[in-house]
Amino acid sequence: MSTLLDKANELAQVLKESEEFTKLQNLHNEINEDEVAKRMLDNFRNVQLELQQKQMQGQEITEEEVQQAQKQFELVQQHEKIMQLMEEEQRMSQLVGEVNKKITEPLEELYAVDNTEQ
Secondary structure, three states: OHHHHHHHHHHHHHHHHOHHHHHHHHHHHHHHHOHHHHHHHHHHHHHHHHHHHHHHOOOOOOHHHHHHHHHHHHHHHOOHHHHHHHHHHHHHHHHHHHHHHHHHHHHHHHHHHHHHHO
């Protein structure tokens, strides 16, 4: 098991040193240094989080809340650095998803074999 954890730590280090991570980190730092951009992004993410929480709790989202979220999104779309950050976050999410898929492949194969035997 320690070998597996060693490899996971190695993978984490490779991720930290990757061009994708560096670009994401730099954009994140630039936005944090820009008070207006940081506030805009925080507001947008807070609205998103509130809506997600309501959905998860089975509460209905009002038309007013949808319009508020849309306005927040339109605002952040106008900020070049925020849009670049969001694009890089999407790329990183896809990359991590691909890595996760690769890591869990043996388990999927194992359970796929078990399911076909039943």
